[in-house]
Every structure is written in C-alpha cells, then in structure tokens.
Amino acid sequence: MRVEAGRSALEMGSAVGLCSSPRAWGCDWNIARLLCFAAISWVLMTQMEVGAWTYHYGDKSDYSWEVARNFCRSFYTDLVAIQNQREIAYLNSVLPHHSTYYWIGIRKINKVWTWVGTSKALTKEAENWASREPNNKGRNQDCVEMYIKRKEDAGKWNDERCQKKKRALCYQASCQSSSCSQRGDCIETIGNYTCDCYPGFYGPECEHVVRCKNLDPGPDCSHPLGEYSYNSTCKFQCQEGFELQGLDMLQCLESGNWTAEAPECAAVKCPALATPGRGGLNCTHWHGDFTYNSTCAFSCETGFVRNGSETLECTALGQWTGLPPLCEAIKCPVLDSLSRGQLNCSHWHGDFMYNSTCAFSCETGFVRIGLETLECTALGQWTGSPPLCEAVKCPVLATPSRGQLNCTHWHGDFTYNSTCAFSCETGFVRNGSEMLECTALGQWTGHPPHCEAVKCPVLDSPDRGQLNCTHRHGDFTYTSTCAFSCETGFVRNGSETLECMALGQWTGRPPRCEAVKCPVLDSPDRGQLNCTHRHGDFTYTSTCAFSCETGFVRNGSETLECTALGQWTGRPPRCEAVKCPVLDSPGRGQLNCTHWHGDFTYNSTCAFSCEMGFVRNGSEMLECTALGQWSDRPPRCGAVMCPGLAAPGRGRLNCTHWHGDFAYNSTCAFSCETGFVQNGSETVECTALGQWTGSPPLCEVMRCPKLRGLEPILMNCSHPLGSFSYGSVCRFHCTQGYFLNGTSRVQCQPDAHWSDKMPTCQEEEAPYFKQVLLYMGGGAVALVALLLTGMLIALLIKRLSDKEEEKTLLNPTSDLGVTGVFTNATFDSNL
DSSP, X not given: OOOOOOOOHHHHHHHHHHHTSGGGGSSOHHHHHHHHHHHHHGGGOEEEEEBTEEEEEOXXXXXXXXXXXXXXXXXXXXXXXXXXXXXXXXXXXXXXXOTTOEEEEEEEETTEEEETTTTEEOOTTTOOBOTTOOOOGGGOOXXXXXXXXXXXXXXXXXXXXXXXXXXXXXXXXOOOTTGGGGSXXXXXXXXXXXXXXXXXXXXXTSOEEOBOOOOOSOSEEEOSSSTXXXXXXXXXXXXXXXXXXXXXXXXXXXXXXXXXXXXXXXXXXXXXXXXXXXXXXXXXXXXXXXXXXXXXXXXXXXXXXXXXXXXXXXXXXXXXXXOOOEEEEOBOOOOOOOTTXXXXXXXXXXXXXXXOEEEEEEOTTOEEESOSEEEBOTTSOBSSOOOEEEOOBOOOOOOOTTEEEEEEOSSSTTBTTOEEEEEEOTTEEXXXXXXXXXXXXXXXXXXXXXXXXXXXXXOOOOTTEXXXXXXXXXXXXXXXXXXXXXXXXXXXXXXXXXXXXXXXXXXXXXXXXXXXXXXXXXXXXXEEEEEEOSSSTTBTTOEEEEEEXXXXXXXXXXXXXXXXXXXXXXXXXXXXXXBOXXXXXXXXXXXXXXXXXXXXXXXXXXXXXXXXXXXXXXXXXXXXXXXXXXXSOOOEEEEOBOOXXXXXXXXXXXXXXXXXXXBTTOEXXXXXXXXXXXXXXXXXXXXXXXXXXXXXXXXXXXXXXXXXXXXXXXXXXXXXXXXXXXXXXXXXXXXXXXXXXXXXXXXXXXXXXXXXXXXXXXXXXXXXXXXXXXXXXXXXXXXXXXXXXXXXXXXXXXXXXXXXXXXXXXXXXXXXXXXXXXXXXXXXXXX
C-alpha cells in the first residue's frame, strides 16, 4: 500500500479547469463552488492503492452527501460500494479516524435503501447497520455514513441527514467494459476482480466456450461461438422415403451435452402384403421387408384371373401404389332359366364360374332344342349353346287407342307364357285388365282393355270470384284448364290458371279471393283505435275510427277506410295534448313549470312563488286541464303588509312606501316636538315577515333637576307637563330679614336645564355695619372694607361651586303634580 500526498501539475490543471466551468458538476452554483474547492484540494487526497481497485478519501474538507458523490463520480467511479465483511474490516483498519466519519454509496430511494452505483436494493444479508440503526429520525435521514475506528460499532453504518458534512469515501473500480470477455459478471474484490462467467463459458476471463462432441456429417448446423460449441444448433432431416427417429433440432447446452442423442433415418414402412387366394406373391425389398421402394408382383392359377394391379410399390408416404389384387375365377356368361324350362347348376368357385356345370329340362308343352348339359371352361366359355324350349302361340294383340302395348315374349311373339301389359297415354286410364298372358292352351287370360281420359275433382267458383274452364276430353278431365278471377277489392291468392294433370290432380290448389290488405294501423300515442273488419284485419272496406285520451285532441281524420288499392283514405291522425294559454311569471315572482306533453299542455303543472317580502295571492299550483284551461287563475304577488303606524303623542311620523302603505320595505322615521325626547327606535322598516324592525317610540317630556326649597328661601312652582318638566316655572322669595340674592324666577327649558341657577337668601346686615362704623371710626372703615372683600371672595367661590353642583344634578324621577312651598330651598341631587 502506498500513501501519496500530492498530485502532478497536470492533475492540478484538470481540477482548476473544472472550476472554470462549475456547471459541469451538474449542481447549482453554490454546490459547484464547494466542488471546485474540493477539486483543488484533491491534490491533497490520501490514496490507498491495492491492486487494481483503489480507495480514496479526503482529509481536508467535509461535504454533504450529494457533493461528496459528485466529487467521487468526477474523479473516480462513485462513492464506495461495500462488497463484503472482509472489505469492511479492511477499510476500518486502513482509514484514519475522523470525527464526522465517511459517506458511502447507499441512499434511501422510494423508501428502499439502494446502492446508488448499481441501483440495486440493499439485501437483508448485506446489511451492516450499527445497533439500533437505522432509526430514520424525522424521516429524513436518507443517506448512510460508515463508522471508522469508532469505539463502538466500528465499521458499522448509520443513517444521517444528507445535508450533513462528512468526508467522501470514493473507489476507483477495477472492472472495465472489456473485463471477463463480456461473457460474465465482473465482481470487484480487494486488490483485484473475479469473473462470474455466464452459462456456457469458463476460464479466468471467461474466454473459453464449452464444447459438445462432434456430430456425424449430415445435419445443417449453426455455430455462433465456435464449431460444435455452446449455443450451436443442428437441424436434421431425412431423404425422401425415410423418417427421423428422434428430435429434429439439437442444441449444445452449457453442460457440454446436446439436448438429446442424434436421431437416425429409418425407411418408411408400408403395410405387409399377403399372398392372394388361388395366386402367388413375389417381392423385392431394398431397405427391409415392405419398406420404401419395395416392389411386389402378383400371379393367379389356371382358371383364375387377377382383379387389380399386377405390381405394387411402397411409396415415400408409407402407402402402396394401389390395393392388393384378388384372384377371381374366370366367369362364363350367366345362363337364364328357360321359359317353361328348368336349369340346375353346380358352382365350385362361384355362380357361373370356371368348372360350373348346368343341366337343362323343359316343362310339359315345351320341347328342348340343344344340349342337355353345359360346362364353363378355363377360357370363360360354355361347352355349347344353351338349348331352347319352344312354346304354344296365342293370337296377336293390337295396341288400344290412346294407349300402348308392351309384351314380353319368352319363347317367341305371342307364344306360351308371353305377357302383354297395357298402358295408356299420359292423362288416360285403363278400363280392363292391365296384363294378359298366353296360356298353355294358346289363349289369352282376358279381353284387351281400352283407355279413358283421367278425371280431376270438379272445381267451383271461389267466393268473391269467377271460374272459366276449357274441356278437351270431357268436363274436368285431363288437359282441362280453368281460369280464376276476383271481384274488385279482392286479389287472388294462388294460381290464376289450373290444369288437370295426368294423375287426376290439378296443377295447384284452387285459389282464394282474399280482400286487398292495407298497412296495419296502430293506436296513436295517447289514443285508441277501433276498427271494423268485414273481410279480415285491415283489409278492403275495413274502417278504423280514431279517438284520443282525455286531455288530447285528434290531429287528422277521425275515420279511415281501406280502399281496393290497398291504401287508406288518409294518413293516421295523431293525438296531441290540449294546449292551455301560456303563463308568465307574476310581477315580483317566479314561475316553475313541469311539461309532460309539451309546453303549457294537458297535465302541465306550474308552481308560483314570490320574491322575499311578497306573498302569493291565489293558488300556488295550477294544472292544465283536459279542456285547455288552467285549474285556477294565475296568482299575483302582493307586498307583505305590516301593521299601520300612527304618530306618537307630542311627535311626528314621516314614512316612505315603495310597495304600498305600510308594506314590505316601507320605512318610517319618528320625531318629537320641542321639549320632548324620543324613547325607542328613530326609524323602523317593514320586513318580509310583516313585522317592523322595532317598536314605535314614545315622545317623553324633558325633565329638569328637581328643586328643593329650605328656609329662609320660599319656592312656588307650576308644572303644566309634569313635575319639574319642560315648561315648569318656579318663583322664589325670602322670609323677613333676608334679601334674595339671584333671580326670582326659573323655567325648565327644552334641553332639561333651568333657565338660571337657584337664588339664595342673605340676612340684611347694613344696620349692624353702621353702628360699628360709628364707634370705630376710620379704622373700622378699613376693617369693614377688608371684611367685605373677604365676603366677596367667599361668594365668588360659592357661586363657582354651585355651578359645578348644578352640572352633576340627576334628572328627576318622580312626577309631582303639586306646588310646594319650602324654606331654606336647595337643589336635591339625590332625587
């Protein structure tokens, strides 16, 4: 292991070059600047090199996980990927301890811990977490650090926030794109790498290919990796007439064995052939008994001939070129029993075959002419001609008129056992025996018959029609023709013309005259159909009357009739809903209608509603009746009314009416006369509920502070509107020996204040002062002046105190309706 403390100038230049274009790092500006500083300090990195795999760690700066990874990927391969426990132990032993530890290449991606270099999930077996880790505090500890030389859990992992700063632990991979000959997975090891070869390859670099044994020449092979090596495929096929025994395609497997044994070609087999009865079989086999190209020749014994191919060959399809032949006995001409004679034969190999013998004899009345016995030879011929038995003759018969005569003469024209059949021409029937036979006595068994025309059933004129017939051989007989026609409004259902056929049947059934049909009518929607059918449903002269349900009227003819042309006298009518007059929304209201059969038609319902503050005057719901009239008159929306208001006593009322006197939205303002105050709302408004927003106010008289008289002052008051209220007047005077200091009369004003302050009564002191002056002279004058000055100052202070007291007086709370006289009168602030 070597530790390098510096880098060449070339490496330094590369780092500085990266700082000149920080966007090359693939991160934002600030992170790029950090990476630039890291790149410059890269020359101070300590490198541990073991073989081809090297570890690199920084000893100058700490980075966030993203910056650390960008740094590793820029100068090396990636953040280190831990392979095994041996590598963990190695790293823990050689790396220096650092307080912030080292980032490694694991991160949580989509809630799965993943090796970022391979994008493979961390398996349970490969986990190396420290105790009680990962705990993922706050659910954002998505990056992994490795404890190096920690007192506890050395070499273990811990999850951390990715923004924390730690040392970068990088690795330089030893595996290259050409490693393992691209035939296996390159697995990094400490100091080297190993190759995990793919199936079918072996060797340190997976450079060798597994081989299978060579196959015999013949198959069509493909060798993508070398002759008869792994993945070589060979296809087998056989020549015509041979078939493959085994798989037609073999492949060289990773084990060095073919998928199966090499197949063989075997000749196609045909079914085995057997020697035919009374014959022989001679075969030639080239590839085995009864296989492809085998040929077999067939032969037969004397008196027998081959029925089938002489030679058969086995084809490539495993079939013979034909069916095996049979050896059949040679046939002689079949001998018939003689008319009025007997034939008695012996057959050894089948009827009238080789070696068959036949004996002839004649019945009474017949004489044999020829050999009695014949034998079938190997040439297929009898040993002689068959004999004849000649019979008795009968009179010659003639062909009947309109008929034919067909005779069978077994022993000559019109001879014994001759039979004559009589038949008639088409359309005629025989009257007499069908067959006559010539008897042994030379007579026929009956008289010759004659031919009469065939009769057909008598036809009648169809109902509502006519019949016109032509008869050539008698009424309603063979070739008679009958034409049918129908009355107006009826059409023929069947043939127009019938002819009597030779079998006594007409060429068809007699037609019927059916009423002309009109298109079937349906009841109109919301209506009924009532039809009268004289000749069938919806046929000629059918009449249909239309009617409509209640609330609907007919649009079209009331009655239609089916004409002789199959058309109705008009189009079917429609039932349309009765219409009512169109309704409009009432003033200050809305209209909501439901139309079942069209706008404002029968059964339409319209609901009326009014705006807030208005009430409906009339029915809430109207319905269009069957008479085209609404169930009631449309309602109107009238403003909600509030109770009428009157001006309060001693007050005035001023109202604004938008929708009628004292109706919704009307506003009324109240005011009071001078000297009266309003107790209640100044303005009220009529709401949508028909209520005022408040109660009408009252005009209450203004009250001044209550006055109280105490000796020596005497008070006399008048109260026209209530005790000490607006308009009350109080007069004052003093008892003997006192004089009035202030006004003698006060009045309660509109602002609830007295017109002046209450006066006081003072003693008359002038005589006393005069005596003093007489005795005291000039000095007394000065003293009196001084005393008077003091008294004036005291009076001024008292006046100011009285005014302050007057401001704090309360309004009177009792209404005294009497005038009282008091002495020593003062303001009563407690009332």
